[in-house]
Amino acid sequence: MAIIELKEVNKVFRTDEVETQALENVNISIAKGEFVSIMGPSGCGKSTLLNIIGLLDTPTSGTVTINGTMAANMKDSAMAAFRNAKLGFVFQSFHLINSLNVLDNVELPLLYRHGLSGSERTARAKEVLERVGLSHRMYHRPSQLSGGQCQRVAIARALAGNPEIILADEPTGNLDSRMGAEVMQLLGELNSQDGRTIVMVTHNDDQAALTDRIIRLYDGRQVM
């Protein structure tokens, strides 16, 4: 059974001057445990697609079903709870909170989960930091870390809530090839060892080749 299912999804951005059809009639089905990459030229709608899958944005028409739940029917609080429990995001430019240290950044998703004590949160955050190999940087600020380290912190944050699905938008886009390879290695492990479903946007053919399947977009349309 598909864990992510998009049916006839359209997304139109309207501004005062222009109307952009960012996605046109997109149908996607992703199975549980799959590692999928999304490729396509800049501006073709990759991020828009990922944001819609991640319930960060809503389609203009069409349906999004995740884990058997139709997104359109969810209220803000249900959507937030769902993101919190099931989804982990990794962004191209990390989006860590600079005023908080690494540990607090990683703890962030756990703040919005019910029934966790402060010490449980900290223990869990330390565990995932260990996993990404950054437990020695817990009390540093993001600004004191290298790009590759930042992205590993971001992955730790995405992992903290133990989500089934990880959505990564060009996670290596701001990294040199060595750091990029480290991040890819990590994502690969999350898929192969933990069985997490991963959807990753990438420009890099070599990285895409490491995944189970490639979805190609061109000008908002799926191409085979």
Place this chain on the structure above:
Amino acid sequence: MIKQLIKQTLAQLRSQRMLTAVSIIGSALSIFLIMVVVMLHQVQVAPFAPVSNRPRMLHADWASMQVIDAPQYCSNGPISEKTAKSQFGKLTIPEAVTICNSETRPANLQVPGSKSVGSDLRGTDEQYWTVFDFTFIDGKPYNKADVDSKLHVAVIDRSTARLLFGTEKAAGREFLMNYVPYTVAGVVRDVSVLADGAFSHVWVPYTSFDQGEWLSNLMGSLCVTILAKSPDDFDAIRAEYERNVAEYNKEISSTGWEFITRNRPYDQEKNASVIAANLEPDEKADRRTRWIIYAILLIVPAINLSGMTESRMRRRVEELGVRRAFGCTRAQLLAQLFSENLLITILSGLIGWLASIGFAFLFSNFLFSQSYNTGTQPFIELNMLVQPSTFGLAILFCFILNFLSSSFPAWKASRANIVNAINKH
């Protein structure tokens, strides 16, 4: 939860030092101004020694009479002993009723052979020492027998005792008041002019010197302060007073005068609103005016602060977007922004409040100057200014200020599109 909130707020403070500092100064200034206004009123109504019983007090500083056949002619002012005793002395409901001079008068004190000392004098009865809670350092107050026998005894305050005798242990010592010998019965802690009816430097039985009476001995220089067992008795006491006045009016009908009550005696708040003896004070209008001043002092800075709050939020839209992406609901975000801001506002409020207390001490002379006194500068003490009610008001104003200044920016931030927020569009 609280720990997280404090952590996040501190992180905010650190990351936006300049803006936060300006916000804190702005809020503190606003709370400071409000608290000065609050204190100006508080010293007139809040309880502090020796007027700790203010909440249970009723005041008849002045009385009013009119000519029976020509009511347009009236006389307003302090009353004579006879009037005071007939109208108030007979009251049965209160715990205590004191008759004393409505205002202090200047007096010359002297220990023979030394320089004379100018001071304020108030004549009182013995009940005075029950209604007001003076702190006796030495000796004790004079009693009913002393007052009835017009004894020349005095209670003096500590400063006067030191000036006259060089010591505060002055009970039993003698001095001349306006060239008449008096014996010190007791020495009390100094009293601020702000303690209205309790203020003086020297207190003696009002029977021991000439009080001056006029208008058929109906009016004089005395007033009455009533100590009720409970504020619930106020109405009953006023009703009893009205009956006494009606009865007294019959007794004095031959004078051609009759007393009118103007809804006296007044409680502390209403008495603080008195502007003239021939007008019933409108304490409700005064209260309205005060709240309008508070509102202006809150709304004007709140508008400015909300602009600052908004720019603080604009600088962290990315953070707020990330929080939403990881499962923070709109309501949680709103609550977080609100409480972060409240913490900052309460911090500012604390600063503003402390500043207002410091200001009150520094500038007590002109802040609390009294129009009628004999030139004695008002002094203030911490217990006059730091009242549970002032603290409560300070907190309340912080809440209102926070609500006014942060609800719109916080609401806007919580409604922002997540993707746009993360990408800082």
